[in-house]
Amino acid sequence: MAAPKIAVIGAGAWGTALACSSARAGADVTLWMRTPVPPGTRRLPRLPDVELPENVTITGEMPEDADLTLMVVPVQTLRTMGEKLRGNSPLIACCKGLEHDSSALPLTMLAETQPHRARGVLSGPNFAIEVAQGLPAAATVAAEDLDQARAFVGLLSTPAFRLYASDDPLGVQIASAAKNVIAIGAGIAIGAGLGENARAALITRAIAEIGRLSAAMGGRATTISGLSGLGDLILTCTGRGSRNYSLGLALGTGENLADILRHRSTVAEGVATAPALLRLAQRHGVDMPIVETVTGLLAGDFDPARARDLLLDRPPATE
Numbered sequence: 001m002a003a004p005k006i007a008v009i010g011a012g013a014w015g016t017a018l019a020c021s022s023a024r025a026g027a028d029v030t031l032w033m034r035t036p037v038p039p040g041t042r043r044l045p046r047l048p049d050v051e052l053p054e055n056v057t058i059t060g061e062m063p064e065d066a067d068l069t070l071m072v073v074p075v076q077t078l079r080t081m082g083e084k085l086r087g088n089s090p091l092i093a094c095c096k097g098l099e100h101d102s103s104a105l106p107l108t109m110l111a112e113t114q115p116h117r118a119r120g121v122l123s124g125p126n127f128a129i130e131v132a133q134g135l136p137a138a139a140t141v142a143a144e145d146l147d148q149a150r151a152f153v154g155l156l157s158t159p160a161f162r163l164y165a166s167d168d169p170l171g172v173q174i175a176s177a178a179k180n181v182i183a184i185g186a187g188i189a190i191g192a193g194l195g196e197n198a199r200a201a202l203i204t205r206a207i208a209e210i211g212r213l214s215a216a217m218g219g220r221a222t223t224i225s226g227l228s229g230l231g232d233l234i235l236t237c238t239g240r241g242s243r244n245y246s247l248g249l250a251l252g253t254g255e256n257l258a259d260i261l262r263h264r265s266t267v268a269e270g271v272a273t274a275p276a277l278l279r280l281a282q283r284h285g286v287d288m289p290i291v292e293t294v295t296g297l298l299a300g301d302f303d304p305a306r307a308r309d310l311l312l313d314r315p316p317a318t319e
């Protein structure tokens with residue numbers, strides 16, 4: 001039987017890692033990248049220590065004949081990239097966040113730009129470099145139809161990359177968007193010297209508020225305690241390899257957001273997602289105090305020195 005053809009759109013760190021992993025799963029992979037590289041290039045700028053497997057082909061042309069397409073561009077560019085896609089293959093959104101202006105989820109943007117295609121989402125505690133190196137990792141692949149999610153899992157699983165099928169794409173998308181915002185908050189808490197207890201409290205209370213929003217929109221509570229929720233919160237709120245967490249750390253020590261962003265070329269999705277997530281929560285009548293605080297800190301509405309009050313000085317509540 002011929003190897004399945006997988007197209008990966010976006011050759012940032014995560015697109016490069018997913019191309020490596022999909023190739024190890026036995027697929028013929030076409031990796032689309034925006035910025036051309038010299039012919040024969042086998043190491044890409046975002047993961048220079050990783051050599052691409054032989055069955056990965058780099059291209060600047062939008063692939064047309066894939067059996068499956070992974071969308072791995074930053075969320076703020078997903079709609080535009082969706083409009084440029086060719087072919088009819090199912091799509092899996094592998095990015096984490098919400099569109100800034102509309103608060104749209106990744107699958108909503110793909111439904112609006114490619115309405116005829118089957119869709120799913122992949123998310124979990126996954127630093128790109130570790131997946132690219134073939135270290136053990138797990139993630140959730142969700143689609144409205146569980147059989148469709150299982151088919152995606154069948155195409156993408158490897159012995160090192162364990163995938164779990166789910167039929168709660170909404171919960172997965174809310175969890176994965178929110179964890180980037182919460183990771184910025186965790187970084188601020190540590191950077192501002194609030195301590196490990198504060199971070200653990202913040203992660204736990206974040207699960208409560210993410211769960212409220214997900215439930216209000218029709219997601220399942222169990223999804224938030226799974227890989228795309230709790231799993232990714234643990235990784236992103238504690239791992240120094242996280243761009244969102246490290247951005248929060250810098251903010252917490254008093255650096256200015258504009259200065260931090262000026263020195264970065266990688267994407268920290270939580271920055272644009274925070275206000276979009278807050279507006280989404282307000283639209284659904286859901287209280288998300290941590291997201292609200294992080295959004296205010298990012299907007300420069302208050303000083304990180306006040307992070308303690310903002311994160312912890314809340315009216316008495318029951319758990």
Ligand SMILES: NC(=O)c1ccc[n+]([C@@H]2O[C@H](COP(=O)([O-])OP(=O)(O)OC[C@H]3O[C@@H](n4cnc5c(N)ncnc54)[C@H](O)[C@@H]3O)[C@@H](O)[C@H]2O)c1
Nearest residue numbers: 011012013014015046073074077095096126127128266267
């Ligand atoms: N890096 C990780 O460990 C990781 C893991 C899981 C999920 N993700 C998610 O994957 C998505 C992509 O992140 P990344 O880490 O691969 O990005 P990155 O920061 O490594 O690079 C961004 C990539 O997007 C491309 N890009 C930028 N603007 C673009 C545009 N207008 N049109 C098309 N492409 C554009 C850049 O050329 C670059 O290849 C994000 O949503 C991120 O949250 C990342």
Ligand SMILES: O=P(O)(O)OC[C@H](O)CO
Nearest residue numbers: 124125126127242243244
């Ligand atoms: O570096 P971050 O903060 O974008 O996190 C990367 C992944 O989403 C971790 O699962």
